[in-house]
Amino acid sequence: MTVRIVDLEIYNLKAKVKRPFEWGDGRAFYRTSSIIRIETSDGQVGWGPGSPVSGIAERLIRILTGQNPVNTGVLWEKMRRANIPINILGSVDIALWDLKGKILGLPVHELLGGAIRRCIPAYATGGYYPVEGDELDWLKGCIDSAINRGFQAYKMKVGGRSFGKDVERLRFAREMLGENRKLMVDATTVYDLPTAKRMGSILEKLNVTWFEDPLPSDDFEGYKMLSQSLSVAVTAHYGARAPYPLVEHIKRRTVHQVQPSIEGAGGFTGSMKILHLAQFHNVICMPSCWATDLHIAATLHFLAAMPSLSTQIGDQPPVLEYDTSENPLREAVLKNPIKLRPDGKVEVPDKPGLGVEVNPEALEKFRI
Numbered sequence: 001m002t003v004r005i006v007d008l009e010i011y012n013l014k015a016k017v018k019r020p021f022e023w024g025d026g027r028a029f030y031r032t033s034s035i036i037r038i039e040t041s042d043g044q045v046g047w048g049p050g051s052p053v054s055g056i057a058e059r060l061i062r063i064l065t066g067q068n069p070v071n072t073g074v075l076w077e078k079m080r081r082a083n084i085p086i087n088i089l090g091s092v093d094i095a096l097w098d099l100k101g102k103i104l105g106l107p108v109h110e111l112l113g114g115a116i117r118r119c120i121p122a123y124a125t126g127g128y129y130p131v132e133g134d135e136l137d138w139l140k141g142c143i144d145s146a147i148n149r150g151f152q153a154y155k156m157k158v159g160g161r162s163f164g165k166d167v168e169r170l171r172f173a174r175e176m177l178g179e180n181r182k183l184m185v186d187a188t189t190v191y192d193l194p195t196a197k198r199m200g201s202i203l204e205k206l207n208v209t210w211f212e213d214p215l216p217s218d219d220f221e222g223y224k225m226l227s228q229s230l231s232v233a234v235t236a237h238y239g240a241r242a243p244y245p246l247v248e249h250i251k252r253r254t255v256h257q258v259q260p261s262i263e264g265a266g267g268f269t270g271s272m273k274i275l276h277l278a279q280f281h282n283v284i285c286m287p288s289c290w291a292t293d294l295h296i297a298a299t300l301h302f303l304a305a306m307p308s309l310s311t312q313i314g315d316q317p318p319v320l321e322y323d324t325s326e327n328p329l330r331e332a333v334l335k336n337p338i339k340l341r342p343d344g345k346v347e348v349p350d351k352p353g354l355g356v357e358v359n360p361e362a363l364e365k366f367r368i
Contacts, residue, residue: 003044005065006041007061008037008060008092009037011035012032013032015032015327015332017327019326020132023128023129023188024159024187025188026188028128028326029131031329032329033049033052033291033292035047035050038095046099050263059084060088063078072100072269079092090262090263090266090270091263093267094354097269097353098353100353102353109304109305112272115348119348120317120345122320123320125155126142126155126323129160135165136169140176145324146324149344151344155321156186158199163199170203184208188213189215196222197229200226200230209233210235213236213237221254223249223255233256250277250283258284258286260274260288262287265287268301289321290321291323292334293334294358296320296338297338298354299320299321300348301349329362334357
């Protein structure tokens with residue numbers, strides 16, 4: 001008898017941070033998330049990470065009830081044609097792939113075509129601005145922690161303070177990291193083109209690996225001019241919850257790299273579409289991941305199945321974004337949280353589906 005979907009539930013989560021922090025266009029006094037739970041007629045459950053949503057559960061239930069969860073492509077298209085927002089569609093899609101793997105007895109990375117690698121190098125995302133307190137002391141503590149945990153690459157924010165202050169922070173970070181660790185920079189789309197060019201020239205001298213989101217996400221001509229003027233790689237992430245800007249960046253080849261989140265790109269199904277489009281246009285696709293361990297697990301499966309970033313002999317693996325800023329939800333949502341190895345790498349789950357077990361007590365504790 002074919003397994004069918006019988007129920008869907010959305011858990012919206014929220015937790016207060018002890019030391020609020022900020023970036024160029026936002027602040028974090030709380031961390032939020034959502035987790036979608038889909039149950040089948042034989043009692044199996046699939047889980048999908050996302051952002052808090054409301055008023056959509058009944059629509060999803062109408063679309064999915066009675067459907068075969070293994071038919072992920074069919075259901076993705078049904079939701080798309082029903083105008084389900086792409087990030088919500090993505091959360092559901094991840095849950096469906098989790099179910100598909102459990103039903104078939106295979107981890108998601110095998111369903112995506114097979115694991116090219118079994119562990120993924122991770123880079124630390126941090127370097128925000130404290131809402132209160134000394135900023136260089138804050139940055140020093142963040143980078144010290146990342147180095148001690150084994151990270152070999154670090155991404156920090158710019159664009160939230162004066163140009164001069166940000167340059168001071170960048171030089172401080174490079175000195176702490178040394179020349180053997182990579183440094184990446186994220187401007188969260190707050191610069192205009194002249195300021196981005198000016199900052200880019202500084203980043204070139206500091207041997208920065210990539211310059212993320214320097215301009216508004218739909219300034220395609222600006223991105224193209226900036227990419228052509230700098231030796232540092234220019235990348236685009238914003239718009240990850242509405243992939244149109246990233247698709248245009250790929251088609252117009254305005255950036256070196258796009259960074260959609262797995263959820264925001266439409267789940268595994270949508271992410272594969274963007275990956276293939278990027279491959280055909282010779283643009284790197286490097287998924288972002290600023291979320292809970294459930295989202296990290298999904299991202300690990302995708303990264304495991306991605307082709308090497310180079311056609312040279314040997315594997316040049318993609319890297320996992322590992323958020324190191326304060327987030328009480330991150331590890332709490334799983335019974336067995338994702339672990340960073342001492343060498344700065346993370347092993348890919350190998351059990352069926354996403355290969356992780358959600359902690360229902362945490363869902364109730366942080367539910368809003």
